[in-house]
Amino acid sequence: MSRVVVLGAGIAGHTAASYLQKYLAKEHSVIVISPTPTYQWIPSNIWVGVGRMTPEEIKFDLRPLYKKWGIEFIQAKAQTFYPEGNNEIQAGFVEVEYTSKEKLGEKLRVPYDYLINATGPKLNFEATEGLQPGNGNIASVCTYSHATEAWHLFKEKLDKMKKGEKQTFVIGTGHPTATCQGAAFEYILNVDFEIKRRGLQDKAEVIWITNEYELGDFGMGGAFIQKGGFISNTKLFAESYFVERNINWIKRAGVKKIDHNKIYYETLDGEYLEQHYDFAMLIPGFAGHGFKAFDKEGADITTKLFAPNGLMKVDADYSQKPFENWSINDWPETYQNPSYQNIFAPGIAFAPPHSISKPMTSKNGTPIFASAPRTGMPSGVMGKVTAENIVEWIKTGNPVIKHRASMGKMGAACIVSAGFGMSKGTAATMTVSPVVPDWEKFPEWGRDIKTTMGEPGLAGHWLKWLMHYMFLYKAKGKPFWWLIPE
Amino acid sequence: MENRLIISKYSDQYYPPTPTNFTLFWRKFIPFQLIRFFILNYKIIKIVVKGHS
Numbered sequence: 031m032s033r034v035v036v037l038g039a040g041i042a043g044h045t046a047a048s049y050l051q052k053y054l055a056k057e058h059s060v061i062v063i064s065p066t067p068t069y070q071w072i073p074s075n076i077w078v079g080v081g082r083m084t085p086e087e088i089k090f091d092l093r094p095l096y097k098k099w100g101i102e103f104i105q106a107k108a109q110t111f112y113p114e115g116n117n118e119i120q121a122g123f124v125e126v127e128y129t130s131k132e133k134l135g136e137k138l139r140v141p142y143d144y145l146i147n148a149t150g151p152k153l154n155f156e157a158t159e160g161l162q163p164g165n166g167n168i169a170s171v172c173t174y175s176h177a178t179e180a181w182h183l184f185k186e187k188l189d190k191m192k193k194g195e196k197q198t199f200v201i202g203t204g205h206p207t208a209t210c211q212g213a214a215f216e217y218i219l220n221v222d223f224e225i226k227r228r229g230l231q232d233k234a235e236v237i238w239i240t241n242e243y244e245l246g247d248f249g250m251g252g253a254f255i256q257k258g259g260f261i262s263n264t265k266l267f268a269e270s271y272f273v274e275r276n277i278n279w280i281k282r283a284g285v286k287k288i289d290h291n292k293i294y295y296e297t298l299d300g301e302y303l304e305q306h307y308d309f310a311m312l313i314p315g316f317a318g319h320g321f322k323a324f325d326k327e328g329a330d331i332t333t334k335l336f337a338p339n340g341l342m343k344v345d346a347d348y349s350q351k352p353f354e355n356w357s358i359n360d361w362p363e364t365y366q367n368p369s370y371q372n373i374f375a376p377g378i379a380f381a382p383p384h385s386i387s388k389p390m391t392s393k394n395g396t397p398i399f400a401s402a403p404r405t406g407m408p409s410g411v412m413g414k415v416t417a418e419n420i421v422e423w424i425k426t427g428n429p430v431i432k433h434r435a436s437m438g439k440m441g442a443a444c445i446v447s448a449g450f451g452m453s454k455g456t457a458a459t460m461t462v463s464p465v466v467p468d469w470e471k472f473p474e475w476g477r478d479i480k481t482t483m484g485e486p487g488l489a490g491h492w493l494k495w496l497m498h499y500m501f502l503y504k505a506k507g508k509p510f511w512w513l514i515p516e
Numbered sequence: 517m518e519n520r521l522i523i524s525k526y527s528d529q530y531y532p533p534t535p536t537n538f539t540l541f542w543r544k545f546i547p548f549q550l551i552r553f554f555i556l557n558y559k560i561i562k563i564v565v566k567g568h569s
Contacts, residue, residue: 269532278529407564441563456543459556461563481563487543489553493560515564 032058032424035124035142037108039064039092041072041406042377043148044505045413045516051099052512053421060100061140065107065129067093069505070174073406073445074498076213078177079311080184080220082450085174088498095507105130106138108149108319111335113370114326115141122372144420147342147375148413151316154205160288161204161314168288169311171217180311184221187309191225191233197308199225200293202239204312206284207385209249209401211242214313215268216447221311222275223449223456231276238272238279239293239305239312241398243390245269245281249400250386253462254475255484261475264460267484271448271458280305282390284398285312300393316378316401318342334369337381343367344375346383353388358438358468360384364431365416371429374420376412378404386466406501407442408465410516411435437465441481445494448486457490459483 034054036047039062050060070089077083096103106126113122123141128134153172155161163170169180187197201218203211218238225234238245246252246264253264272279282298293305293312318340323332337343344367347360360383367373375381382402390399415433422430441463448456461483467476475482504514523529535543542548 266532269528270534273523273529273532273534281528441566443560443563453546454544459560461559463563463566481559481566483559485552485556487552488546488549489556492549492553493556515561 032143033141034058034060034144034146034420035140036060036062036146036148037064037124038148038150038377038379039066039069040148040150040377040409042150042379042409042413042416043146044069044092045410046146046148046376046417047096047101048099048505048507048511049414049417050421051101053417054424056100058424059102061102061104061142062092062096063104063106063108063124063126063140064092065105067091067103067105071498071502071505073494075171075174075177076216076220076447077450078174079169079171079180079217080224080450081181082220085178088502089174090502090506099507104128104138104140108147108321109137111321111323111373113145113323113331113335113373116324116326116328122370143372144423145373146413146416146420147373147379148377149319150378152319152340154315154317157315157317158205158285158288158312161285161312166290167307167309169309170314171213171311172313183309184224188225188228188230190308191230192228194233196233196235198235198237198306200237200239200305200307200310200312202280202312203241203400204285204288205315206241206286206296206396206398207401208241208313208315209403210313210316211240211248211400212403212405212444212446214240214311215248217311218277219271219275219446219448220450222277226275227449236275236277237305237307238277239283239285239295240279240281241284242281242400243298243387245272245279247387247400249403250462250465251388251467251476253460253467253477253482253484254479255482256479257484261479264484267458271486282398284392284396288312296392296394296396296398298390298392298398318379318381335367335373339381341381342373342375342379343369344380346381348381348383351384356384357470358436358464358466361436361438361466363434363436364419365412366419366431374416376416377409380412404437405442405444407444407516408435408437408440411440414516438468439464441465441478445490445497447491447494449491451491452495453488455491455495456486456488457494458486459490459493
């Protein structure tokens with residue numbers, strides 16, 4: 031009998047747990063540990079943040095599902111890893127702290143044979159002074175509760191505009207090396223859509239602020255797409271979207287500090303500037319959760335398991351190389367920790383070998399560039415292949431790692447919502463293949479130009495809407511859920 | 517396009533392409549978008565299938 035422990039119940043963790051219970055015989059146990067018992071479909075937070083969906087529509091309680099599936103659920107957060115065990119427990123274990131009301135603060139040691147660390151990122155709001163959501167006019171859409179607060183704040187501003195007050199909306203990245211530009215891009219387009227739907231555009235100024243070198247970088251170095259008889263960069267695509275909507279932008283900006291109505295930022299040129307705002311939604315930097323790790327003798331081995339940013343080391347090439355020498359081979363394929371092969375880290379929990387976008391530094395030495403994104407689809411695929419590899423290992427008794435999912439080989443689809451509505455809504459359907467450009471295989475464009483695309487239109491909204499229901503159906507384990515791809 | 521503001525010349529906002537009313541029409545024209553919906557679905561599924569090994 032094997033014990034598989036999954037830390038985290040987000041897209042990667044829940045996907046892994048779903049396939050583990052499906053493929054493993056009942057004699058094996060699957061344990062999921064997560065600080066909240068809720069699964070949320072994060073891509074739809076955007077719609078919660080503009081009042082088009084309620085939090086209840088994008089989340090559900092995992093406990094009844096896990097009970098039905100025979101998965102043990104522990105409401106707790108991981109703290110310390112003991113991959114070799116210690117003098118009391120022979121097997122590897124993880125020390126967790128309960129977050130449920132009944133046992134709040136109590137500690138528990140959970141032994142495992144296989145460990146999946148799918149704890150995602152720590153939303154590092156503290157890294158930018160004043161960025162904390164709920165702090166005055168600052169909002170976030172990183173979680174459903176943040177998105178709910180964002181909607182309440184946005185509604186306040188809409189009411190002010192209805193009374194004739196002008197308002198400035200600033201949306202984008204809130205840290206010089208933040209990622210997830212795509213989510214902020216969707217939010218600004220939806221905010222703009224909702225303002226215009228109410229006929230309040232004369233009272234609003236909407237501004238995009240970003241650490242991208244050029245718009246459309248999205249943390250993946252931008253992409254080339256073939257459309258209208260041209261092959262053009264996503265820079266044009268993003269800029270055209272903004273110009274069409276009269277949205278202004280500030281690029282190459284590293285946000286350093288925010289007070290009640292001003293955003294202070296540094297540019298790549300080394301200038302220190304400020305921007306007034308009445309409503310700001312800025313994506314924070316991501317970091318690891320600050321986990322600690324100890325060996326059997328109690329020596330600190332945190333650096334063996336985790337990179338300096340706190341994310342877990344996996345089968346990536348972490349050697350320091352100049353940008354020109356980066357390759358898709360630097361990117362992990364199995365998400366297996368090199369020191370402890372029974373530990374895996376799919377999703378945002380793994381430490382990327384480097385960014386995808388070119389690192390840039392301001393004249394004052396501040397790094398200002400987009401970190402590597404890992405969106406829902408790659409996270410789901412990573413969760414699935416991790417589960418498949420563990421299942422095969424358990425079934426054969428050999429550490430067979432057959433299933434691979436490198437971001438340098440897999441493609442990703444991203445539907446960028448730009449307004450909600452079955453006849454008036456719009457979204458840009460974007461696909462990139464692969465996620466990390468492969469300049470050796472595709473020397474001209476970095477990606478397969480036939481499958482990399484960006485297309486705005488109503489159909490994109492239908493797709494995004496369909497995906498919302500389809501992926502929640504899958505996550506809820508409804509009949510034939512496993513037929514729906516990640 | 518009709519709502520486009522006067523943009524200060526030589527600013528970043530001065531240069532990008534702006535969709536014409538014809539382009540905007542096709543982006544919202546339901547019969548055309550229905551066809552695009554199925555085509556886009558097909559393209560996404562191709563990407564998804566390639567991503568699993």
